[in-house]
Amino acid sequence: xxxxxxxxxxxxxxxxxxxxxxxxxxxxxxLAACGRAAPESEEPPAALPVDPTLAPxxxxxxxxxxxxxxxxxxxxITNYNDYYEFSTSKEAVAxxxxxxxxxxxTIEVGGLVQKPRIFDIEDILRFxxxxxxxxxxxxxxxxxxxxxxxxxxxxxxKEVEPLSSAKxxxxxxxxxxxxMPGTLALPQYPWPYVEGLxxxxxMHDLTILSTGLYGKELLPQNxxxxxxxxxxxxxxxxxxxxxxxxxxEEMPASxxxxxxxxxxxxxxxxxxxxxxxxxxxxxxxxIGENGRRETLFxxxxxxxxxxxxxxxxxxxxxY
Amino acid sequence: xxxxxxxxxxDNWLRIAAHVASLAPLVLIVWDLAGGALVVDPVRELTTRxxxxxxxLLIASLACTPxxxxxxxxxxxxxxxxxxxxxxxxxxxxxxxxxxxDYGLDFALLWRAIAFQLYVVVGFAxxxxxxVLAAISTRQWQKRLGKTWGxxxxxxxxxxxxxxxxxLWLSKAPDKAIRYGVIIGILLFLRIPPVKKAIVKARKKxxxxxx
Numbered sequence: 001x002x003x004x005x006x007x008x009x010x011x012x013x014x015x016x017x018x019x020x021x022x023x024x025x026x027x028x029x030x031l032a033a034c035g036r037a038a039p040e041s042e043e044p045p046a047a048l049p050v051d052p053t054l055a056p057x058x059x060x061x062x063x064x065x066x067x068x069x070x071x072x073x074x075x076x077i078t079n080y081n082d083y084y085e086f087s088t089s090k091e092a093v094a095x096x097x098x099x100x101x102x103x104x105x106t107i108e109v110g111g112l113v114q115k116p117r118i119f120d121i122e123d124i125l126r127f128x129x130x131x132x133x134x135x136x137x138x139x140x141x142x143x144x145x146x147x148x149x150x151x152x153x154x155x156x157x158k159e160v161e162p163l164s165s166a167k168x169x170x171x172x173x174x175x176x177x178x179x180m181p182g183t184l185a186l187p188q189y190p191w192p193y194v195e196g197l198x199x200x201x202x203m204h205d206l207t208i209l210s211t212g213l214y215g216k217e218l219l220p221q222n223x224x225x226x227x228x229x230x231x232x233x234x235x236x237x238x239x240x241x242x243x244x245x246x247x248x249e250e251m252p253a254s255x256x257x258x259x260x261x262x263x264x265x266x267x268x269x270x271x272x273x274x275x276x277x278x279x280x281x282x283x284x285x286x287i288g289e290n291g292r293r294e295t296l297f298x299x300x301x302x303x304x305x306x307x308x309x310x311x312x313x314x315x316x317x318x319y
Numbered sequence: 320x321x322x323x324x325x326x327x328x329x330d331n332w333l334r335i336a337a338h339v340a341s342l343a344p345l346v347l348i349v350w351d352l353a354g355g356a357l358v359v360d361p362v363r364e365l366t367t368r369x370x371x372x373x374x375x376l377l378i379a380s381l382a383c384t385p386x387x388x389x390x391x392x393x394x395x396x397x398x399x400x401x402x403x404x405x406x407x408x409x410x411x412x413x414x415x416x417x418x419x420x421d422y423g424l425d426f427a428l429l430w431r432a433i434a435f436q437l438y439v440v441v442g443f444a445x446x447x448x449x450x451v452l453a454a455i456s457t458r459q460w461q462k463r464l465g466k467t468w469g470x471x472x473x474x475x476x477x478x479x480x481x482x483x484x485x486x487l488w489l490s491k492a493p494d495k496a497i498r499y500g501v502i503i504g505i506l507l508f509l510r511i512p513p514v515k516k517a518i519v520k521a522r523k524k525x526x527x528x529x530x
Contacts, residue, residue: 075358075359076358076359076360079359080359080360088491090359090360091359091364142360142363186492188492261491261492263491275435275436278436278437278438278488278489279436279438279489280431280432280435280436282428282431282432283422283428283432285360285362285363285421287359287360290362290420290423291420291421291422291423291425292421292422292423292425292428
């Protein structure tokens, strides 16, 4: 099915320059300019009428995911955030996270690995960054289409050489109540935020570490400077502001598993036929659209990831 | 004649205040919609706001009788019905946003959404109760039904309880539902006949009825 690989992946610089071309002269000029859209031609020729104040969302040609659905606007992606460390109000996160310091930043990668290492965020940015257009399906039954910037998690893991005893990957978010007022309002949760993947999920090519979106560096409200994106699982699995990655033998307990609220367990793969304890997952509201759309099995990525799960009928994979 | 504007205001201030306060959330919603303040997810925002207004007004309406019995403030009984009708208005808006805007009146999807999500089942039941109560709220119906009318109107207690269960089942944490539940619990407790009688008796001992 869905070919999310090379054809949909655009390096940041090409992406940005293409945007500018399209803004200025439309799709025809884009065709003509394709050959010149190399990194060094980031600035369009002076003759083209380009308005530099235009936001990237205002490109003349709407960009879509592989199913033909348009990107969610940059404004919506950066102003509608579930990030409880700052607030449970989605609209308040952008403001409260505004001053969150994302430099200096280090990510400690260790556990069952041959070469444990502390990566500086600048080291992380040296991995080749590519664009991945993914649907994000929140467990609360809303969704977006987001042009992420990042690289496969597998590339980072290969650098540290996981031992064969490593069965799971445990991720941990930054945590400082002084900088994250939402944690003070929710003392009943076992902070810091923790999430996990099986090693096979972590090594899958669709699983990325993201450093940006819409061709720009991530903003704090979206999990800057480094977050996970696992597009076939409910959004809460895609942990933000990562400071620690450990390879472990036992299945790690996520914050939600440990909270005792009867929320989702470890796997949490998107499935329209397996409902949350309190609401249906059959449909979703795409942010920016009216009405509902049917939720897709594995969020539309079944062809790529279903083989990760033996006995697909087991309800355990989806809760 | 003394039927001046001042006199009218003096006679009706509470009623005017009730209308103004009840309409304020709706005015704010229209204002935000017109001003383009609700861009990212208007459906969720307006569903939440209308729901919150509906519960606040249900509670306000439920509070009238206890306020009368505890403080002897009789005039408050004159706004009980209007508050209840506004609660119904916001419940209707809440349901319309859910059915028409969120689900686009897609009845196959709607049926599943209502019947298989417990929080929607109880919310919908509360809406049906309020619909019936609003439909028979007129003087004619009151006359036609006689004593039965009052008994039917007591179904609003059930609507209040269903509203609390609705909030409890749709929220991640139970704090909001507990807050509503405690308030509604107290207001229901205060109208149990022996409790109410004891309160009225105690008050009359302390102060002579003011009006």
